[in-house]
Amino acid sequence: MFNRKIFSILLAVYLSLMPVGNLSVYAQEEITMQEPVTEVLELSLQDAIRLGLEDNKDIEVQKLELLKAEVVYKDRIRGIEKSEDNLKLIPVRDSLGNAMPDAVVNKAFIRNGGARLATELGLDIAKWNLEMKENELKYNIEKAYFDLLKAESEMKIAEENFKLAQKQYDHGNLRYEVGMISKQQLLGLDFNLSQARSNLETSKMYYEIQKMSFKSILNIELDREIVLTDVVQTRDEVIINTEESIKEALLNNGRLKSAAGNVEVAKLNLQALSGMYPSITYAYRAQAADVAKAEQNLQSLTIGIEMQVRTSILNLQTAQKQIETFEKAVFQASEGVRIAELSFELGQNTATEVAQANLNLMNAKKNLAQQIHAYNLALLDFEYSTGIGK
Template sequence: MKNKLLSLILIFVLVLQITAVAYAEESVIQEEAEQTIITALELTKEEALELALQNSMELEIKRLELLKAEVSYKDDIRGIKKSEDNIEYFPLRDPLTGALIPDSAINLVLIKNGAARRGVELALNIAKWNLAMTENKVSYNVEKAYFDLIQAEKDHQIAGESLKLAEKQLEQGKLRYQLGMMSKQQLLGLELGYSQTKSGFDASAMVSELQRMSFNNTVGLTLDKAVELTDKVQSREYEEIDLDASIKKALEENGGVRIYKENYELSKLTLQAVRARYPENTFRYREQEAETKKAEQSLLQIMNGVEMGVRSAYLSLKTSEKQIATFELAVKQAEEALRITELSFQLGQNTANDVTQANINLMNAKKSLAQQIHAFNLALLDFEYSTGIGK
């Protein structure tokens, strides 16, 4: 009797030890799981922009180039002032090519007509405009990457909704099969539809992950950093556009137009200076005259390019905006078609393939709507940047 009691006590103690060990192991596993949970960085579009502007190495280089240009500007302006007092003291450089001009007669005209100062100022302004255009480019790339990632996540969400629906249809199909209300072939059709939907879901997860890494790279985060974008996917509102005023604004503010316009003005002033030393029938004069024509042609080309950019962005914006309503209607129709198809299937009037196809049609309609909203947002983004300093 005592031996039996002792055995029971030993078994009880052993059970307690095993339970304690199991509980300890479970606690460790749970603690490790909690430690491995990755905290996602929440970002609004504005916060992503700020982060990218802080991390951009390209911007840092442009800032250093501006500092260098400011030092050169001070030195060159001092030289021009000395040359104004003594034309032989400081040989000027060609305001376009940067080559030294040994001819004092040409130097004198370049100083008097302001070309010397304008050339030095242009070099400084180009550094300023390049910095501003680089900031614009970084901002544009971040906004586009933000919208692209939202779109990829939206596609993944739609694929998830479709997968849940396919899973629900498959479970109902299995029940109906067990009750003898549908054939094995119809059940296989539902299983195939579920498998196809699962494949689409997995593919969308991969695309979303790749887009997240691309976004991280754009804003300066490590590729493995989890992010959560807090802005919603929707059509952005904007004020009514005056196309002519927008084109005028773009031509006035675009950095490339500013540079080519000033190059053309400096070329005309340089031609004026060359005329003071060389007659119009000389090679030197004809050479400078040809350069002036080239500068004028380049200015006209970039102005046409800027205007075309504004007009094409405007057309894309208006076209994509009009199509959103059509895709919204397509989603409603696909939802109703799926509802009717499922009801007909339950009544034995449709096949499992009909249900699967209706589910696919709904998923495609939702994806098309999301893509159209994405296209509209990008078109608006392109238009906004086409009317500024450029990128």
């Protein structure tokens, strides 16, 4: 009886321990099976450009267009070379023995080099289009990066303004408790704090919107957390030779090179056509009109590119000069806040004047941030205006 009782007790203890052990193991398994937290993606400007160009659909399309152009180029060059070997043969004639106009014109177009130039231009344009698309994407990524840095800077400015308003309210509340300021003055400080809080929430909203826009350009998940590692800054004064920059832009621009090539092809086509069609014919005049249009397009592009370079240089120089002015404005506004706080403590001004001083400081900082942003965009515009274009 005694042994059976001991056995029953031991069995009950053993069974009571079993679920606890299994539950403990199960709990440990649950913990280890939790999904890992996604790491924050840190991006420098160059990282962002690299990521934005990876597996980009627009670039893939342009690469496919280039592959198509290469096939067309090979086929046409092969045909041109065969035709060049047989240029001495008599022209193709119709049933009445008259030379076929198109055959004569085509042979003349091959003989004067127009056909080969047009074929080479088609391949070159496909190459330039790919380079310009890459340039366009790089520009958009860099601009979006600077836009996000600006939004982040303005959010930090709003945070500083909120902390300043919070400090002033806390200090005023202590003074109110000992009877040094009135209830109305404390309410004024509280209102200032509410405005600062509202400004902070608004700046956070704009920052989040700008961040989503930036991530969409890079094709990043919109809920992925990112951090920009580069900071907003200005470089040393940029010395630019305007005339040399214009020459460089006119030499490099892809659209201008395409337009210049089209002019040459149109002229050679007119030359080939003139051997068969007199200047009084419709065919000649139609081709002459095409030449004039191609020349007009080239002239318009040349003027537009020069204006783009000159405008970017003016914007850059203006931004450089104004940054120093806005830096002085920030210093003066900071002094204004210090004087307003001191005067308030001495009872010589009101909470409204303190709030105005805070607002002036926040606006001065935002103006400086916007000017630095304008400088970076002007520099970006200048750098891309002298390249192949976008």
